[in-house]
Amino acid sequence: MATAIDLVRVIYEAPDLDVTEGFMTDFGLSTAARTGQTLYMRCAGSQYHLHVTHLAEKARFVGATYAVASRADLEELSRLQGSSAIEPCSEPGGGSVVRMSMPDGFLIEAVWGRECPASLPVRAPNGLNDIEHKPRVNTSTRIRPTPGEAVRLGHFVLHVTDHDASVRWMRERFGMLPSDHFATPGEGGAAHGSIYGTFLRFDRGRELVDHHAVLILQSDTVGTHHCSFEMTDLDAVMAAHDHLLAKGYDLDCGVGRHLMGSQIFDYWKAPFGFRLEHYTDGDVVDGSRQPGVFTGTAGETTQWGMEPPPTFFQ
Numbered sequence: 001m002a003t004a005i006d007l008v009r010v011i012y013e014a015p016d017l018d019v020t021e022g023f024m025t026d027f028g029l030s031t032a033a034r035t036g037q038t039l040y041m042r043c044a045g046s047q048y049h050l051h052v053t054h055l056a057e058k059a060r061f062v063g064a065t066y067a068v069a070s071r072a073d074l075e076e077l078s079r080l081q082g083s084s085a086i087e088p089c090s091e092p093g094g095g096s097v098v099r100m101s102m103p104d105g106f107l108i109e110a111v112w113g114r115e116c117p118a119s120l121p122v123r124a125p126n127g128l129n130d131i132e133h134k135p136r137v138n139t140s141t142r143i144r145p146t147p148g149e150a151v152r153l154g155h156f157v158l159h160v161t162d163h164d165a166s167v168r169w170m171r172e173r174f175g176m177l178p179s180d181h182f183a184t185p186g187e188g189g190a191a192h193g194s195i196y197g198t199f200l201r202f203d204r205g206r207e208l209v210d211h212h213a214v215l216i217l218q219s220d221t222v223g224t225h226h227c228s229f230e231m232t233d234l235d236a237v238m239a240a241h242d243h244l245l246a247k248g249y250d251l252d253c254g255v256g257r258h259l260m261g262s263q264i265f266d267y268w269k270a271p272f273g274f275r276l277e278h279y280t281d282g283d284v285v286d287g288s289r290q291p292g293v294f295t296g297t298a299g300e301t302t303q304w305g306m307e308p309p310p311t312f313f314q
């Protein structure tokens, strides 16, 4: 089985690259490259360009790209039914790519051998003086509302018509592990009913990874719920929140703290009907974590903060 080690890109289509570039810049990303047909945005971190928008008549989510550990992984994936051959990747950073189509038609790419420019400078996290640990001594915190602190792409969320088939497809190809599940309440003494959502993470053994790189949700519709970018710290999330409000963008839901994954989140409505998230302080896990099953209500998935609007769960 091939091993995916990182989420490196999400891919969209949209009818206006200028509008997309303007929003993404205010959201804290910067332009890595642009052609007449494609916009490549980056965060500050080592993933390089991680948000791709192709010019098209209609807006839609296309898919995502994982980095795999070796060329042998690409060779293995290329031999599977429905996979492309190994091809040179024409995107910035190059490398080799295998393209696959998962259930419901999402494009999933595996890349290896990219050459990425150096990370951009970001400020160090602000030390928080909590009741037990007070690392900030003889100095003060000073924050300005500003974009520019989005450091990396953390995860994306898929709405699919067959949860089990999509999870199986992802696990069989990339060795991903379940971190948690959503399930209906159990009946007749059962611990839970049917599982309709699965958080999947990369398997890097003892190395720490995010609680999830993708969440797969059973749905009547096909598409993405959101993609999510990790910020330097809570001050970065809140400063970006104020910046986006001042720019007149539409807040969707935030700030609050999730139950599953524990992230402090802030969701914004992006142009063309897309939804993007800033987050910080998410759970990290290693290969030993066993998945839990959550059977509560949608509202109970927020521990504190803004109540998600009904449209958030559609």
Ligand SMILES: [Fe+2]
Binding pocket: 155, 226, 227, 228, 277
């Ligand atoms: Fe998220």
